[in-house]
Amino acid sequence: QVQFVQSGAEVKKPGASVKVSCKASGYTFTDYTIHWVRQAPGQRLEWMGWINVGNGNTKYSQNFQGRVTITRDTSASTAYMELSSLRSEDTAVYYCARHRGSEYMDVWGTGTTVTVSS
Amino acid sequence: QSALTQPPSASGSPGQSVTISCTGTSSDVGGYNYVSWYQQHPGKAPKVMIYEVSKRPSGVPDRFSGSKSGNTASLTVSGLQAEDEADYHCSSYAGSNNLVFGGGTKLTVL
Numbered sequence: 276q277v278q279f280v281q282s283g284a285e286v287k288k289p290g291a292s293v294k295v296s297c298k299a300s301g302y303t304f305t306d307y308t309i310h311w312v313r314q315a316p317g318q319r320l321e322w323m324g325w326i327n328v329g330n331g332n333t334k335y336s337q338n339f340q341g342r343v344t345i346t347r348d349t350s351a352s353t354a355y356m357e358l359s360s361l362r363s364e365d366t367a368v369y370y371c372a373r374h375r376g377s378e379y380m381d382v383w384g385t386g387t388t389v390t391v392s393s
Numbered sequence: 394q395s396a397l398t399q400p401p402s403a404s405g406s407p408g409q410s411v412t413i414s415c416t417g418t419s420s421d422v423g424g425y426n427y428v429s430w431y432q433q434h435p436g437k438a439p440k441v442m443i444y445e446v447s448k449r450p451s452g453v454p455d456r457f458s459g460s461k462s463g464n465t466a467s468l469t470v471s472g473l474q475a476e477d478e479a480d481y482h483c484s485s486y487a488g489s490n491n492l493v494f495g496g497g498t499k500l501t502v503l
Contacts, residue, residue, distance in 0.1 A: 379429035383438035
């Protein structure tokens with residue numbers, strides 16, 4: 276079945292960067308766009324951006340413009356999200372999710388907890 | 394991009410119906426029929442329950458329904474069951490390939 280397995284939890288210091296991976300299986304990786312969404316503790320879901328896996332085009336939320344980079348490795352069926360200049364407010368669970376044409380996400384990853392602390 | 398507005402909490406007794414609202418603007422909810430709803434149990438990833446305002450993915454019970462009027466979308470859960478207790482998040486397409494989520498609503502089954 277379709278699934279995404281994400282990389283393990285990370286602890287980072289303020290100012291550092293983090294790169295989270297999302298390995299897809301169960302479908303043709305290049306056929307679907309992948310989103311990244313985060314959720315701070317007890318907070319709402321926050322859309323970060325997406326990547327068209329087929330052509331590599333990206334779109335980022337204004338809230339993260341300049342700090343987030345989404346890439347993919349089609350040979351490894353893996354998408355990546357890198358967030359730089361980390362601050363304590365970036366402590367959250369980061370999810371990847373598959374995009375469907377009607378602007379929704381049908382399959383979500385396992386989530387990766389990123390903790391930013393000095 | 395501003396978050397969509399949801400009530401922080403909602404509740405109902407087993408068997409009852411409850412409706413959760415999601416208010417945006419003409420630039421998101423009101424401008425497109427691309428509202429989706431996600432159910433999230435504690436410690437779990439979200440699960441899509443409704444897409445395109447009122448469509449249910451395969452496997453989602455027909456107790457879940459969605460609608461939209463103007464800039465406000467709604468999710469109705471009928472015949473409440475204990476397992477429906479969860480957080481519910483709305484999302485909308487916001488133009489220019491952007492998406493926006495709501496603040497989330499905690500549904501309690503009394």
